[in-house]
Amino acid sequence: MDLFFGIILGLFVLVVLVVLHELGHAIVARRNGVVVEEFGIGFPPRAWGKKLKNGILFSLNWLPLGGFVKLQGEHDNAKKKGDYGAATFWQKTKIMFAGVVVNWLVAVVIFTGLALVGLPKIIPNQFSVASDTTTITKPVEIGQVVADYPAAQAGLQSGDQINSINGVAIDSTDTLIAVTKENRGKTVGVLYEREGKESSTVVSLRDTESGVFGATLGQQASIRATWSAPIVGVVTTAQFTWVTFEGLGHLIGDLFSGLFLQLSPNEASRQQGSANLEEASNSVAGPVGILGTIFPAAGQGGIESILFLAGIISLTLAVMNTLPIPALDGGSWFLMALFKVMKKPLTKEKEETIKGIGFMVLMGLVILVTIGDVAKLFK
Numbered sequence: 001m002d003l004f005f006g007i008i009l010g011l012f013v014l015v016v017l018v019v020l021h022e023l024g025h026a027i028v029a030r031r032n033g034v035v036v037e038e039f040g041i042g043f044p045p046r047a048w049g050k051k052l053k054n055g056i057l058f059s060l061n062w063l064p065l066g067g068f069v070k071l072q073g074e075h076d077n078a079k080k081k082g083d084y085g086a087a088t089f090w091q092k093t094k095i096m097f098a099g100v101v102v103n104w105l106v107a108v109v110i111f112t113g114l115a116l117v118g119l120p121k122i123i124p125n126q127f128s129v130a131s132d133t134t135t136i137t138k139p140v141e142i143g144q145v146v147a148d149y150p151a152a153q154a155g156l157q158s159g160d161q162i163n164s165i166n167g168v169a170i171d172s173t174d175t176l177i178a179v180t181k182e183n184r185g186k187t188v189g190v191l192y193e194r195e196g197k198e199s200s201t202v203v204s205l206r207d208t209e210s211g212v213f214g215a216t217l218g219q220q221a222s223i224r225a226t227w228s229a230p231i232v233g234v235v236t237t238a239q240f241t242w243v244t245f246e247g248l249g250h251l252i253g254d255l256f257s258g259l260f261l262q263l264s265p266n267e268a269s270r271q272q273g274s275a276n277l278e279e280a281s282n283s284v285a286g287p288v289g290i291l292g293t294i295f296p297a298a299g300q301g302g303i304e305s306i307l308f309l310a311g312i313i314s315l316t317l318a319v320m321n322t323l324p325i326p327a328l329d330g331g332s333w334f335l336m337a338l339f340k341v342m343k344k345p346l347t348k349e350k351e352e353t354i355k356g357i358g359f360m361v362l363m364g365l366v367i368l369v370t371i372g373d374v375a376k377l378f379k
Contacts, residue, residue: 011064013310015041017103017317018066024102025095026056026069032091035072035082042067071095076336076346089340096333103318104237110311112233118222119232120308123243127235129228138220139163139193140170149214154190154203156215161193165203173217180205180213237315244319326358 019041026036035055040046042061049059073083080086087095111119118136139161145152162170165179166188180188185207191200205212225232324334335354339346 009306013306014313015064015066017106017310017314020106020314021099021103021317021321022067022069024098024100025071028098029069029071029084029095032087032095033082034084034087034091034095036069037072038068038070040068040070075348075351076339077348077351089336092336093333096329096336097322099329100318100321103314103321104241107237107240107311107315107318108233110233110307110314111236112229114304114308114311115223115225115229115232115236118224118304119236120305121221121223123239126223127239128223128232129225132225132228134224136222136224137171138222140173140176140217140219143216143218146211146214149211150203150205151213151215154201156190156192156201156203157194159194162190162217163193163198164191165189173219176213176217184208184212237311240312241315241319244316248319248323325362327355327362328358331355331358 022039026039029036038049038057038059040059040061043063043065044061045063047060047062049057052058071084072078073080073085076085076092078085084092084095114120121135142151142156142158142160142162144158145156162176164170165176166183168175168179170176170179184205187202187204189200190203191198193199203213206214223232321329323330325331326335332355335351336346
């Protein structure tokens with residue numbers, strides 16, 4: 001997929017998911033007596049706006065990075081009729097987490113639909129109903145070729161599907177590795193498929209213990225269901241959500257342990273700290289990483305891969321908005337709940353200050369991650 005088209009597609013999917021998230025806030029707010037003043041797609045400056053019959057200003061804005069909903073009296077201490085601040089604690093909780101619920105529901109719908117045609121199997125013990133499951137295994141595919149190694153010298157490229165080597169059908173990555181090791185130092189014939197066209201080439205394998213072929217390999221397995229597809233969609237969303245929380249836990253652990261070890265006078269500890277920080281950096285992808293590399297790669301796998309990635313991003317948005325990060329839904333709720341427990345008023349000034357600091361820290365992290373994404377692209 002062309003890089004530019006991949007970025008446009010990624011932006012479109014991201015905007016749709018964020019708009020659905022904000023729509024959840026708007027619907028639940030209106031159902032709980034809170035006035036919705038504006039529903040916007042993109043972020044200001046405003047390009048176009050129209051007042052709807054229900055009194056909501058619908059706007060299209062120039063920055064295509066998501067969307068927003070503006071409620072009347074958004075500060076916690078606002079008390080006029082129709083103000084968000086005048087709602088009860090339970091009503092505010094429902095409004096705050098409505099977007100999270102919508103994102104999870106979107107993920108469930110996407111994974112349910114994919115289960116009917118082929119849901120990628122990406123984690124061990126991924127859920128399926130054994131009596132209603134067909135496992136589909138795609139051909140072995142080259143991930144990346146190593147420059148000046150046999151696969152690259154033979155003209156093989158990333159995305160090529162390996163059908164056979166020396167007449168031996170390649171049905172798994174283990175088979176390919178076994179066949180190439182058996183023929184170390186020999187020249188073998190390779191039958192491969194690229195963009196739907198089958199071709200052949202010869203590869204002079206290295207006579208070494210490792211790097212015989214010179215390429216990373218992948219093989220995508222997927223599961224297909226019928227009546228159990230909705231169950232698979234729900235449970236898979238729960239599994240992926242848990243894995244996402246685990247990944248965030250490891251990321252935070254690597255980050256803080258890396259920073260702590262960097263301060264150690266011991267050289268071995270500092271080296272371990274550097275390794276932990278590098279691991280944390282490699283685990284994070286920001287807007288450039290998602291839109292510039294991940295979506296073009298997903299596009300090569302067709303609409304199913306794009307939908308699968310959209311489902312993953314949707315549940316990731318849900319997870320991130322449950323965390324107590326200021327400027328996000330979870331942080332706003334945590335702040336409101338904290339002041340309620342302390343039985344202290346959350347004034348407009350305090351709320352704006354805390355959320356402002358949180359937003360600046362969040363944007364700082366986004367900028368750092370984006371710089372890292374750009375560096376990875378140039379590498």
